[in-house]
Amino acid sequence: MESDSHDALDRRLVHALQLAPRAAFSRLAAVLGVSDQTVARRYGRLRGAGAIRVLGLSDPERLGEVRWQLRVRCSPDSAGAVATALARREDTVWVSLNSGGTEIACSTRTPPDRSDHSLLLQHLPRTPSVLGVSAHCVLHTFFGGAQSLAVKSGALSAGQVAELAAAGPRVAEPDGPVPELDAADRRLLAVLAVDGRAPLAELAAACGKSESTVRRRLEELAASGVLYYDLDVDWRIFGLRTHTWLWLNVVPSELAAAGAALAGHPEVAYACATTGPSNLHAVVITRSVRELYAYLTTRVAALPGVQHLETAPTIRIVKGPGPLPLSSPRDI
Template identity: 35%
Template sequence: MTDPGGRRWVDEDDVVLLDALHVNPRASFEQLGAVLGVSAVTAGRRWRRLTEAGQAWVSSAPGPRMPLAGALFEAECEPGRVAEAAAGLAALPHVFSVHLVSGSRDLYALVAAGDNRTLSRLLLDQLPTVPGLIRVRTSVTTEVFSGQHWRLGAISAAQAGAVRAQEPGDQEQVPDRTLDQFDRELFLALQDDGRAGYRALADQLGKSEQAVKRRISALLRSGAGRSRSHSGCGCRTSSWRASGGTWASGLRPGSAWPWWGRPTCSSPSSSTACTPSTACCAGCAGAGRRSASPSGRSSCGR
């Protein structure tokens, strides 16, 4: 079935496949087929159809131990220029994702940089100059609580457990490690295709397959990186049609545990992070407002 524009709607079987890939984004089609009761050929065909239509993809994502400085960038846009502003933000390499929303703001973006100085330049000098913005609001990320519990609710707990049991990231974590050039090149290669095979990655990076396999496992187990599946598509299933965001303030003292002190879902603030419908949960500080300027540095606003 297609929409009036000719784009194919996602059906229930697609959502089942996507939910399994949320659990383990790098699971093989043979593994997915065995868990979901379809052939590897069928699982692969459905996945290729979704990716070719731009409706789903898998990429690398920063883990809780990757040394990054992040922020939430919110903006109000000029009438009729929301899509233009979103496209301008999405084209910037430090912008992880851009979301159009309803309410007091028109869009928000998740931004990351290698250090606080670079992040400051982005938030103060670069992002507010994107054409179409009127006012912006920035909040610096202090802690990230979630990112790997997000689910669509289309497969059973037993099916999810079978997929998760084959995921190398579930092994015992390794100590903190300093990322080298190989790690960075591998992470960026997986940004383009998070399901790329070991042989393809080895050819691209000039390394052996075993070296690539070991390094991916080390990134996952160290918490520096993770794989993540994404979907942004039209869907006529009743359980998955829209997304939203919730902003909470005034957490009671002691309710926000840093990831290294409480890695489970036992604290009050992290309980939201562990709900299956939460794609991302983070603690932020700030929320400074500015008027956007099409040329030059943004100016502070009241």
């Protein structure tokens, strides 16, 4: 879906959904200054075209899970098949083909009761077409999760942002208690991971609870930080076409400052500190290669303590932040 087919209202709607993902169309319409029918029609068109999905996801950090960033080198004729196989796994997100189609980048999450890291230590290294695997454990997230590039877009005014933030989920308390999840909670989260705007009636049927009970549980899970909402967006809506993974080696004493600076850059969609020789990782999305060059030689060049920088352009997104959608992978 090309950006030429989108207008300012599409961009404002995406920004609004990031702030208030489950708000009624009537509430969104009132803030955006259009009719309920217009918002419903726009959302239906974007969702039907695969340009946006609202997802309700569980936070791995709050659940005590270990996250890894993987770089998998493959033979050119097998990278696509390996990427597809990785995307089908429940423990992977953000699977992409990078660097000319010979490297796969992806994120994984491992429950705290599983220490074998089977994906890392068993399956991938024994795959004949895999030439090498580099695994980086995520230590700290500077930007990502419940935040996305939409909040940096400036599509909405400050007043609209404030109004929608009040209508959105409660801000999680990072040091608060983590509720224990039961089977009903997991069924609830499974539905939300596919459609974060699923109606209460559908959620209630999935977990065998009343709608009022489900509403309260949604609020509890969001307030605890276990549940957060994310958008799977085709960023061409905003005219952004160039996706690039960055791996930086930063002096440890400057790592926190460099990561915080990256988090504030409008080009950065995700940033985290990791283990390994490259201890700072980021995903950057720009309008063009020329804009990427300008970003690297200005904002990145000004970061404190950077000793080495590696870039890996993305040519195909196989899987985004949630479960693998039924639509085909997105070429960019």
